[in-house]
Amino acid sequence: DEGSTAAVPAVTVELLSNSAAVASLAASGTPLRFSLELRTLELGAVVHTSRCEVAILDEMAFNERMAQLMARLRSELASKVYAHEAWADRFRDALTLSGGLDEETGTELPPTLTDGIFFCVTFFWKVQFAFIPPKQWHSGLSAFAVSIGFICFWTAIMGEMAKLFGCAVGLSDAQTAIAFVAVGTSLPGLFVSRLSIAHDADANPALENMTGSNSVNVFVGLGIPWLISALYHTLAPGGRGKYRVPAGSLGLSLGLFFGVAAVAVAFQLYRRFVVGADFGGPSARASNVGAAALTAVWVAYVVVACTL
Template identity: 35%
Template sequence: MSIDAGEDEDGNPNEISGLDLLLHFCTFFFKVLIAPWCRPRAKIFSPSNHPLCRQYLKAYPAFVISLIIIGTMTAFVEQLGNLLGCVLGIHQAVTGITIVAIGTSLPDTFASRTAALQDEYADNSVGNVTGSNSVNVFLGLGLPWCIATIYAAAKGKSYCVDPDNLFQSLVFFLTVATVCIIALFALGGELGGPKAVKWVCGVCMIGLWVLYVILASLKAYNILQFNVDLPVASGVCSTAESSV
């Protein structure tokens, strides 16, 4: 229940800021909810504490169980986000880039913030963001797609998904991402200087994200007319009957 602001390079506790108080207030309910449930089951979810596991399996059991728990929590957040979007009447694409994306990316955001504060350079924080999102895109999409394709092939059908606004959303994202990268290279030498420059850069990054959400949402509701007909493999996904 105590507030922990971390330690500085000399091991002294940092001064508690208003942001630390706000984050502690927002997460207090979850801390109280999870803490008594996890403590008696720590040995179950951390089998590497067992002497035999430490001797023969090292940390692999804890790693595998962590992946299972992360996958379960991600599925829970995804389903909760879809239900919330359905209740509020939000387009599914808008739900995906807002509620679901925020729910699954906030842990990476806080981890990157911690890495940026503790390290001399931003390599770990940037690597965490790019690495985690690479896993989300390539493994999080590739593995389910392979499973669905194999399942459909076993039933003698084709697995097809309507791209809808995917291409347009990628165009918007690549545009703001390019601006972000250019800004990072242009201000790279200044980010270690005055705090005002850091604040301006941070606000600009948040503004780029807001701009992307607005553009993608306008396209999802067909307010922004920007249509691109993607090529479709002939005889595979041309009819609704061939899809699963």
């Protein structure tokens, strides 16, 4: 209002009276920061905030900061545009049968019979997972949510198919889970650990991947279903009160698992202190012997657990 504008000249005069000091400090190249406070208001002026912080930057620092902001803005815009184009390219790649590239000329080769077979095998999966949004959207949260949805959906489908297979061949649910379901759910982690061993400097990423994935399977894979079931039986109208699950036939299998796990840990310690490497070794023979030994331990566990 009119009273608010009347107080401005007084403030301007006060700043101009110190303009020489302000100019000298700003010319030194050091950012100048000070507080501005309105103390005497006239003609009924009303302000909600009477104090503010003022920063005076030299022109070079200001231009440098603006250049950084513009570069970041252009990068963000480019990533958004690239994300849209890359998402569309995923569907084009999934629907197109193509061959490899010539290493010498870089030209695209015509598809071979092997390319056609792999195209038919992976067509359904590539089209389906092409619907996962780009990681640039919503800081990756949308891609994470859709990926988790696909994982949950196919985990449920795989569990039902495993039950049908076990019923067809005469295996119990526990035997089917140990012999087949566990293999299917562990293969992705196996490939990730294999890549970690080949490309990382030490064995920590591979071991952390194995222990971390199994921790998720035990604590989250069992904890969340138990929590949901307990809440349903306690709160839902159709619930039966307390949620109790009787002990099954996995007691001996768990004891056997602890035994073979101790053997595997002892074998890894032997490799670390005697062979000198958690994975691999000084020769291909050491690697092959280690792989064969741990594979034999796993096969023995599956065979014995399925016969208990």
